[in-house]
Amino acid sequence: SQQGEEDPQALSIQEGENATMNCSYKTSINNLQWYRQNSGRGLVHLILIRSNEREKHSGRLRVTLDTSKKSSSLLITASRAADTASYFCATETSGSRLTFGEGTQLTVNP
Amino acid sequence: GAVVSQHPSRVICKSGTSVKIECRSLDFQATTMFWYRQFPKQSLMLMATSNEGSKATYEQGVEKDKFLINHASLTLSTLTVTSAHPEDSSFYICSASDRNTDTQYFGPGTRLTVL
Numbered sequence: 189s190q191q192g193e194e195d196p197q198a199l200s201i202q203e204g205e206n207a208t209m210n211c212s213y214k215t216s217i218n219n220l221q222w223y224r225q226n227s228g229r230g231l232v233h234l235i236l237i238r239s240n241e242r243e244k245h246s247g248r249l250r251v252t253l254d255t256s257k258k259s260s261s262l263l264i265t266a267s268r269a270a271d272t273a274s275y276f277c278a279t280e281t282s283g284s285r286l287t288f289g290e291g292t293q294l295t296v297n298p
Numbered sequence: 299g300a301v302v303s304q305h306p307s308r309v310i311c312k313s314g315t316s317v318k319i320e321c322r323s324l325d326f327q328a329t330t331m332f333w334y335r336q337f338p339k340q341s342l343m344l345m346a347t348s349n350e351g352s353k354a355t356y357e358q359g360v361e362k363d364k365f366l367i368n369h370a371s372l373t374l375s376t377l378t379v380t381s382a383h384p385e386d387s388s389f390y391i392c393s394a395s396d397r398n399t400d401t402q403y404f405g406p407g408t409r410l411t412v413l
Contacts, residue, residue: 223404286344
């Protein structure tokens with residue numbers, strides 16, 4: 189079964205708006221990572237947040253982690269049409285093993 | 299940045315044949331590689347963990363005799379789908395863990411279509 193559950197499953201916004209995606213998980217983790225996947229392509233690593241971190245920024249991305257609630261959020265600010273993709277969270281447990289969430293399909297309309 | 303390649307990127311085969319997919323870490327050594335499968339509009343499901351020089355560890359429900367994994371060197375792991383059937387049609391993605399940084403890098407994926 190999937191460790192991570194993401195919501196929403198699909199999100200459609202206008203260019204310039206912010207997009208927020210959430211991820212929940214069930215077990216203890218070493219870190220949580222967010223990936224992006226364009227249709228039919230491989231994964232692009234976006235950001236990693238360790239279990240002892242609460243917030244991390246990278247460009248237009250902001251990730252939060254709440255280990256007490258076992259949840260994380262990814263915020264993309266000032267979205268662009270090129271941000272249209274599927275976004276997955278993945279939790280890393282022992283042995284570098286990653287378990288992926290169900291993903292959020294983001295559509296940014298120009 | 300570190301690069302992981304997969305070959306082939308796309309393969310179409312007849313039912314009953316075997317298909318080999320290669321995963322290479324191009325500029326780093328990977329003691330551990332992972333194989334995932336992704337069906338359309340679904341998430342990635344971990345199939346197996348491939349360790350250099352030892353047997354792969356398969357996830358529950360993944361048939362080890364059907365999905366043969368060989369990790370013969372620190373830069374190459376192969377996945378062979380034996381006696382492929384149409385239900386094996388999927389997107390297969392590998393990742394490699396850099397032994398020096400513990401960072402995982404993903405390959406571009408292989409689209410397998412079994413007719």
